[in-house]
Amino acid sequence: MSEQKTSEPVIECRDLVCGYGDVAVLEDVNVEIFRGEIAALLGGSGSGKSTLLKTIVGLLPPLSGEIRLLGEDIYAMTPKERSRVLRRTGMLYQYGALFGSRTIYDNISLPLRQHTNLPEPVIREMVRQKLALVGLEGLEFRLPADVSGGQRKRVALARATIMDPEIVFADEPSAGLDPVVAAGLDALLRQMQRLFGVTMVVVTHELESIKILADRVVMLADGRVRAVGTVEELSNSDDEIVYNFFHRVPPDYVDAGDGGSSVLDAMADSQS
Numbered sequence: 087m088s089e090q091k092t093s094e095p096v097i098e099c100r101d102l103v104c105g106y107g108d109v110a111v112l113e114d115v116n117v118e119i120f121r122g123e124i125a126a127l128l129g130g131s132g133s134g135k136s137t138l139l140k141t142i143v144g145l146l147p148p149l150s151g152e153i154r155l156l157g158e159d160i161y162a163m164t165p166k167e168r169s170r171v172l173r174r175t176g177m178l179y180q181y182g183a184l185f186g187s188r189t190i191y192d193n194i195s196l197p198l199r200q201h202t203n204l205p206e207p208v209i210r211e212m213v214r215q216k217l218a219l220v221g222l223e224g225l226e227f228r229l230p231a232d233v234s235g236g237q238r239k240r241v242a243l244a245r246a247t248i249m250d251p252e253i254v255f256a257d258e259p260s261a262g263l264d265p266v267v268a269a270g271l272d273a274l275l276r277q278m279q280r281l282f283g284v285t286m287v288v289v290t291h292e293l294e295s296i297k298i299l300a301d302r303v304v305m306l307a308d309g310r311v312r313a314v315g316t317v318e319e320l321s322n323s324d325d326e327i328v329y330n331f332f333h334r335v336p337p338d339y340v341d342a343g344d345g346g347s348s349v350l351d352a353m354a355d356s357q358s
């Protein structure tokens with residue numbers, strides 16, 4: 087577990103049921119995320135990772151139960167009060183969600199312009215420092231389309247952290263990046279957590295990322311939280327579903343090369 091982990095939870099899900107309309111996607115979610123840790127939110131496609139993330143960040147009211155974000159019950163307050171709490175968090179979207187017609191400088195400074203009255207020289211200095219931190223000095227007047235995919239992710243990270251949030255939510259930060267660039271982004275996230283003690287909740291499928299990044303993993307399956315623990319704990323889990331993910335065991339319908347029958351065999355047979 088992280089050295090910086092304290093016993094103070096910054097996210098608390100209590101008896102949470104989340105979903106859409108009256109359809110529950112996840113039930114019985116009882117999870118705490120502690121200040122200063124990096125928690126990976128993991129699960130197969132459709133397991134409810136995005137649904138849980140949207141519920142935690144105030145975008146999708148729970149069907150029942152409670153979310154406390156930074157100690158506050160965010161769905162028991164007015165939208166104005168909720169946005170005050172959410173301002174203490176930052177969101178790194180899967181595809182960056184940058185404004186294509188605005189320069190990198192404008193993109194990064196946007197939250198400061200929306201939420202503060204800081205004078206331009208202060209904004210300029212804050213953006214300069216953040217660009218240096220993510221290794222993008224000198225690119226501030228380019229458009230997002232004129233930098234690489236990995237650089238765009240770092241611009242998005244700079245924007246997500248420009249208000250010095252206490253919690254950063256990252257939705258598949260390394261999606262679409264080659265493994266070397268992805269590892270660089272993971273290292274950068276880890277560095278930010280170490281430097282500033284920021285708590286991170288990272289949605290990811292990438293086992294390598296999880297090993298580098300996660301102090302703890304929250305794994306979703308079958309409409310519930312299937313397991314919570316360190317990578318080591320989950321790697322040694324006696325729950326087959328959890329164990330198989332961490333050891334890359336393919337599902338039954340794939341022939342793992344041991345001569346067993348598989349869907350692919352059946353397809354090949356039917357075509358011969």
Ligand SMILES: Nc1ncnc2c1ncn2[C@@H]1O[C@H](COP(=O)(O)OP(=O)(O)OP(=O)(O)O)[C@@H](O)[C@H]1O
Pocket residue numbers: 106111129130131132133134135136137138
């Ligand atoms: N706006 C919506 N309205 C109704 N159902 C939805 C909506 N968004 C997602 N779902 C359903 O909720 C379930 C969980 O979806 P969710 O996007 O949370 O999964 P995920 O784990 O993030 O998947 P992925 O890894 O593929 O992004 C799925 O069955 C999905 O079809």
